[in-house]
Amino acid sequence: MTVLKFSFPLRLFLCVFLFLNSAVAVRADEADNAAGAQAAEAAFIQRLVEKDGFSADQVRGWLDTAQVRDSILQTMSQPPETRSWPDYRAGFMTEARIRAGVNFWQNNAGWLNLARCEYGVEPQYIVAILGVETFYGRQTGRYPILDALVTLGFHFPPRQQFFQDELEQFLLLAREEHMDPLAHKGSYAGAMGIPQFMPSSYRRWAVDLNRDGVRDIWGEPADAIGSVANYFRSFGWQSGGGFLLPVTVQPSDQLSALMQQPFTERRHTLAEWGALGVDIGATTLPPDTPAWLFSLDDGEQQSWYLGLNNYFVLTRYNRSVYYATTVFQLAQALQQAVVPTVVSCN
Numbered sequence: 001m002t003v004l005k006f007s008f009p010l011r012l013f014l015c016v017f018l019f020l021n022s023a024v025a026v027r028a029d030e031a032d033n034a035a036g037a038q039a040a041e042a043a044f045i046q047r048l049v050e051k052d053g054f055s056a057d058q059v060r061g062w063l064d065t066a067q068v069r070d071s072i073l074q075t076m077s078q079p080p081e082t083r084s085w086p087d088y089r090a091g092f093m094t095e096a097r098i099r100a101g102v103n104f105w106q107n108n109a110g111w112l113n114l115a116r117c118e119y120g121v122e123p124q125y126i127v128a129i130l131g132v133e134t135f136y137g138r139q140t141g142r143y144p145i146l147d148a149l150v151t152l153g154f155h156f157p158p159r160q161q162f163f164q165d166e167l168e169q170f171l172l173l174a175r176e177e178h179m180d181p182l183a184h185k186g187s188y189a190g191a192m193g194i195p196q197f198m199p200s201s202y203r204r205w206a207v208d209l210n211r212d213g214v215r216d217i218w219g220e221p222a223d224a225i226g227s228v229a230n231y232f233r234s235f236g237w238q239s240g241g242g243f244l245l246p247v248t249v250q251p252s253d254q255l256s257a258l259m260q261q262p263f264t265e266r267r268h269t270l271a272e273w274g275a276l277g278v279d280i281g282a283t284t285l286p287p288d289t290p291a292w293l294f295s296l297d298d299g300e301q302q303s304w305y306l307g308l309n310n311y312f313v314l315t316r317y318n319r320s321v322y323y324a325t326t327v328f329q330l331a332q333a334l335q336q337a338v339v340p341t342v343v344s345c346n
């Protein structure tokens, strides 16, 4: 290896030169980013004028009012979830969350029963989703939705199209529901209200369960409950349907390759899983039942499961098996803690 040696004045010159050079490069990057954001905003405004009938001044006004939040960009740039399954689960399956869930269930039993009758979704899964998402509405987010969606739509290139689309959906929602786009807060990613719906989900699936003329998933638990139930039904929820089958697995190259695929891609019928070396044991389920294979490692051993239809629907809310399994287990804990009521749907 050749080692270059420089005199002190030359080293000083090189240091200053390199520092100035990098500062110029950073400023050039910032200028490029600013120019890119400006161009994207101009295209966005034009789209909303032509496609949705907004006025250009109105959209420009909202974009200029929004505050770009560095803390949101930092959060989005963090590496993905690295907690172990036991740590993740322990963060949600607390006594306080179960107790608050029982209270929420009891306080909203009538709405939960109505949602069960109208959408066929059992109460414990709705309550569990709301418990994991926002502690039953206590933690619905502190960022103005407009700030979050503008920050990610124009200053976070990896997902900018998704967030620009959600911003468009949010402005359409505000117009339809007579909401002030500046008035509502949510998560750093723009998820809103007690069930944390993104704007596109709000427009598509939110319902006015309490029939007061407003779909309000921030302030009305009834509407939050109905909206989650409607969302689940839309993704194929089966009343009384199954969730999980514990299985044992014969390791093979084929299964190892399958496990490299995303969870959603690991779909086979029970008969096909059997042929792939997954031992299901005794079951009354038909052999053509679809199921998705996954495993959880509790630190001591790896446990294998086949997720059934309703488990898969839970992953439509959040694609993580940690998330879906936690919702399922919280639902079981809630069901055990609540005295069931007799439901009449007439």
Ligand SMILES: [Ca+2]
Pocket (backbone or CB within 6 Å): 207, 208, 209, 210, 211, 212, 213, 214, 215, 216, 220, 223
């Ligand atoms: Ca309502």
